[in-house]
Amino acid sequence: MEALKLYFQQLPAIAQATGQAYTNVDKIVMFGDDTSKLSGNIIKNVAQVSEGLSESLGIDVKTLLTGFLGGKLADSSNKE
8 A cells, every 4th residue: 555655645746747748848739629639648648657556556546546535525424
């Protein structure tokens, strides 16, 4: 579980590094209807890091996070 803790601590830095390539770009001109492709590519890169971690640890990070958040939501609704 230490690896997961480290992953979630480093996730903001991973996202920042993924978007860093675009900081030296003065102007981006996009043609066509799909202007969300740039942000989609950044999100896709972060997701690939998550998948790599899941494969290397043998733990499904998405399922783990979903279970954790579901438990938190259930806990908060039980307090009301």
